[in-house]
Amino acid sequence: xxxxxxxxxxxxxxxxxxxxxxxxxxxxxxxxxxxxxxxxxxxxxxxxxxxxxxxxxxxxxxxxxxxxxxxxxxxxxxxxxxxxxxxxxxxxxxxxxxxxxxxxxxxxxxxx
Amino acid sequence: xxxxxxxxxxxxxxxxxxxxxxxxxxxxxxxxxxxxxxxxxxxxxxxxxxxxxxxxxxxxxxxxxxxxxxxxxxxxxxxxxxxxxxxxxxxxxxxxxxxxxxxxxxxxxxxxx
Numbered sequence: 001x002x003x004x005x006x007x008x009x010x011x012x013x014x015x016x017x018x019x020x021x022x023x024x025x026x027x028x029x030x031x032x033x034x035x036x037x038x039x040x041x042x043x044x045x046x047x048x049x050x051x052x053x054x055x056x057x058x059x060x061x062x063x064x065x066x067x068x069x070x071x072x073x074x075x076x077x078x079x080x081x082x083x084x085x086x087x088x089x090x091x092x093x094x095x096x097x098x099x100x101x102x103x104x105x106x107x108x109x110x111x112x
Numbered sequence: 113x114x115x116x117x118x119x120x121x122x123x124x125x126x127x128x129x130x131x132x133x134x135x136x137x138x139x140x141x142x143x144x145x146x147x148x149x150x151x152x153x154x155x156x157x158x159x160x161x162x163x164x165x166x167x168x169x170x171x172x173x174x175x176x177x178x179x180x181x182x183x184x185x186x187x188x189x190x191x192x193x194x195x196x197x198x199x200x201x202x203x204x205x206x207x208x209x210x211x212x213x214x215x216x217x218x219x220x221x222x223x224x225x
Contacts (some may be wrong), residue, residue, distance in 0.1 A: 042215075043218050043219055049213065099157060102156075102157070
């Protein structure tokens with residue numbers, strides 16, 4: 001069955017530090033992969049997506065993610081975190097033509 | 113602002129009642145998706161419509177139903193409400209199918225008392 005795992009429920013980093021949020025997926029074919037961010041009281045906003053091609057994907061707000069097929073992972077990274085990055089981050093996989101499966105989310109806290 | 117609108121923003125009702133949540137997609141988007149977000153279940157895909165037709169179903173209960181109208185707005189109907197239905201319900205829209213970015217609305221917070 002298709003699934004998405006975000007093993008870290010909460011992560012706390014200091015402002016200016018680097019960030020890596022983990023995402024592992026289970027899907028039979030080559031997946032469509034997404035990272036979304038949800039700020040408090042807001043809907044989800046797409047950060048980046050991977051369909052094919054270059055395995056390192058650049059997104060908005062200085063985020064990037066790397067697709068590693070051998071590890072079934074699609075980890076999100078940012079070299080220097082800003083206080084405004086505090087939010088909840090969701091990894092998602094496109095399962096089939098229309099269906100999306102989201103991970104349970106990682107809540108990021110940024111210390112000043 | 114994603115361009116997706118949802119009404120109402122908040123809804124408080126009692127168990128056993130029925131409510132309707134409304135979603136207007138972005139101009140030009142043909143696909144509408146419904147999601148339920150709760151603390152214990154996370155973000156769950158419920159159902160998707162494309163140009164008026166149901167295209168995919170997720171973890172949607174039989175007490176829930178949805179439709180997409182000719183003007184492409186969508187409604188999610190929740191009936192025989194239970195306490196556990198309290199959640200944030202999101203609508204998202206996209207131009208077409210899986211390869212397109214989904215734009216999420218601000219959500220409707222449903223509280224069942």
